[in-house]
Amino acid sequence: MFRIGTFVLHLFQKGVEAEKRAISFLSKLRNELQTDKPVTPLEDELPDAALWNQYLDYQRNLSNGNGGPSWFQSPWLYVECYMYRRIHAALAQNPPIDNFDVFKEGKAQNFFESQEAVIALCTYFQELLKNIKDLDEKQLQEELFKLLQVSLWGNKCDLSFSAGEDSSQKSSPLQSLENMIPYILVNDMEKLWSLLVNAKKRNTEKSNVRVDIILDNAGFELVSDLVLADFLLSSKLADEVHFHGKSIPWYVSDTTKHDFNWTIKQLQSANHMWMSRCGINWEGNLKKGVWVYRDHMFWTLPHDFSSMAEVAPDLYADLQKSNLLLFKGDLNYRKLTGDRKWEYTVPFHQALNKFHPAPLCSLRTLKSDTQAGLKPGQGEQIQASEPEWMVNGKYGVVQFDAAL
């Protein structure tokens, strides 16, 4: 007994020391950020450190200032990504808390506080599945459009945007869709439908129709993405769905592999028939290989997606195998368009800056001031009545690019 006691005490002490070291790393980071210090190279041994430091050199050349760019002088996208990478380093370098997800509690709370909405969505979906075989093409299209909108508005639930404040989905996600249509600034759902229907018609035995979902936030948004993915398979619009998550805790609520598996387990073990039915089916899809989960390092680098072919050619080649890439959320939109202040009417295709691995669609609520592909006068008109329209999360886009 005595040996076990000393072992536990030793572990406890190791944990306390590690926590103290992590906290000192984090307060150093906060001080640099608050006092506008130069952005410094990463000094950890993590696999992506070299790529981050190469990117810092690139930023230094851009700013050609002495000592390199400071926090306030650097592009927002860069230093925001860098901040989350430094937070990760503060934990990852201090075993035994190196795998601790500092955002886990907030993500779990968001999930539990969205239970009503999760129940409503799972119930709706399981009822839909009961007679999905009897639906005609028009009805299938309507259901796809509903679930695309639920996935779009699920993107409002984002803890980095709410700065940790409650951002769970309170109302039933299916009730308010009709009166939210005017807030969809670009609505390319018809284009998605015809792409999927044509892909299905062209689909031969050997070639599968594959849809990829580049995930964003855990919690309710993830459940809405999983329901959408299940619908794509159950309606036979797609044969396989590939999910892309984050390999480290990111932007507070972004989905990690742990979040993905934890959410499916939570549904499975829920004491609600339709929730557990969903969870059981989803675990089955993963076991059968018709659902695939990946978390490539590229998604948590600072690079725009226009440099993916060069920086992560394996990921780019994988995405080229897809029939349709669904990019969720605002951060992905910023990386798709290089986070530039485009004229609102610049075509989305142009803003993608040659990033065309496959036909793609952004499902994004606007939380940052970059938007392309609007109609003449559309942005200015909203600006006049609602100056915060680009950053308040009230507006969204379902914006498609057909690739080359």
Ligand SMILES: O=P(O)(O)OC[C@@]1(O)O[C@H](CO)[C@@H](O)[C@@H]1O
């Ligand atoms: O990608 P998400 O989850 O939709 O939104 C993330 C995000 O909007 O939150 C941050 C603060 O607003 C932005 O920098 C970032 O783009």
Ligand SMILES: [Mn+2]
């Ligand atoms: Mn996010």
